Amino acid sequence: MTTKRPVILDVDTGIDDALAILYALLSPRLQVLGITTCFGNGDVENTTRNTLAMVEMSRVSVPVFRGAADPLVGKWAPQAEAFHGGNGLGNAPIEEPHTSPEHLSATEYLRAAILEHPGEITLITLARLTNLAIALKNDPSLAQKIRRVVVMGGAAFVGGNVTPVAEANIWGDPDAAWVVFHSGVPITMVGLDVTMQVNISDAQVQKMDPDRPYAPVMKQALDFYLSAYNPGAISGARQAPLHDPLAVAVAEDPTLCTTSDLSIDIEREGTITRGMTVVDQRGWLDLTPNAAVCRSVDAPRFLRDFCQRLGFPIGSD
Template sequence: MKPVILDVDTGIDDALAIAYALNSPEIKIIGLTTCFGNGPVEYTTRNTLVVLEQLGKSVPVYSGADKPLSRPPKKFPTHVHGEDGLGNRVEKPPVREAESEGAVDYIINQVKQRPHEITIIAVGPLTNLALAVQKEPEIVSLVKEVVIMGGAVFVGGNTTPYSEANIFADPHAAECVFSSGLPVTIVGLDVTMKTLLPNAILADWRAAGREVSDFFADITSFYIQAYETFHPGIGGCALHDPLAVGVVIDPSFVKKETWNVKVVLEGEEMGRTVALSEGEQKIQICTQVEADRFLNHFLDRLF
């Protein structure tokens, strides 16, 4: 069982990733760290606690970065995730609160206490991880692996024609992580856009007659409606963040190539993830995915 820190900016696909991760025995989520991204960090922390309550799970939550390293914050994607970040489904505050320790210190302390054991799955902006590396560079050699949902290396972006949302939210943090020497695997739009959760599945979730499945059906319905505005007739939504979890559970879901990856930090192409053949080739980029097999695995585990 792999010990995992799951770093989230909890919107709707993060919620699906949390459920998938917590119901998969191959990994053990030892802590959830939160970042701004799909909403302010206060919202994403609250949403993480709300999702845990819906799932009936108890995992410590650590609040983290509230803004990018250098660039001004971008507008939060309320049109995709709702005003509250969870499809306008947050009806009351969670009972539990986040831990007093901050996300950055938690990441540093866990990695130092368990050298070469911790996997970090980061499915939001990479600010927490970048801050941890800047504060304690020695953790670079102590992390077992880092799997991120982010980037659009060989395909177009989803925030700009060039950039994926998580990288665009804090490109300087992404560049810091990619150039740090951390063992990074990129699960980007190159593969996540091939993982379609069909709208028809939501009827099955509602038919289960459980509060948790109704909750996930409601928030995912909001997400799919947003997808339809960008991709008319798509009939579902991509499982971006869950696929990053899936790659840790079963690496055979994807095929990878090794590249030197840089992030564009200025101009029209800010946030673009560029694969270079020169320089040190250390970043694993997922380029192919067995989408149907992954989808079935995800659905089997979700609730």
């Protein structure tokens, strides 16, 4: 029997986070020890509530820990409603969760879990890197005790999705991203270079297995998500990227993506480049390679596994 890989998810639960939570909790190869929450696709109270709701819908028991409400510098401000709706789940009605977050904060939990399992835990960060950055600032030695951080974030050789050069999770707290990328922790960066290559379609959403307990909520949420990514498009011909689920898949099976070891720095102050993941291709920054950056993805293999696990038909028909 294969031993499951211990992971912690760090989320700001919007629509693709919700899919990623389900994908991870239903994995035969991952053991989700806990889930930490952060501001991002909503305020932290809302993202925590959504996280608890998705865990309950998965029928898997896992503790949830409330995390950062604001970035390291400044205050959180809404900016994701166009893609995730007012409640973070495409305005789909969800029941108030019956469970509550644990008493430990996200950063307290991260430290305790990492120290309890030194060198074993893979962190899968699907949100701003604020929680991990705070933990590392409080105890820099944690960087040497984390097996790997799989970061859904950044755009190495493609354009951004919130500015011409910045991806949302890095842009939402570039100071936190700088702390993490300069900490020495092993990083795999699953950025827009690959996440924009894996899409779910209208036909798949409409034919989702109705017997899954999360199907009613996710069908409505995904209809919103498809509309957001395809404004004005005719229903039936829309597609939308699976950013966060792909990061979970890479943590589960690193062979899904080809990677390059690159030197990445984070622009924290630029007027039009704040949040950019700067790739130092010619050694200008005297920065040793600090991230395995995903360059290409076996999209059919990922989509086949994702659809089978969550109850979507394979293919677009």
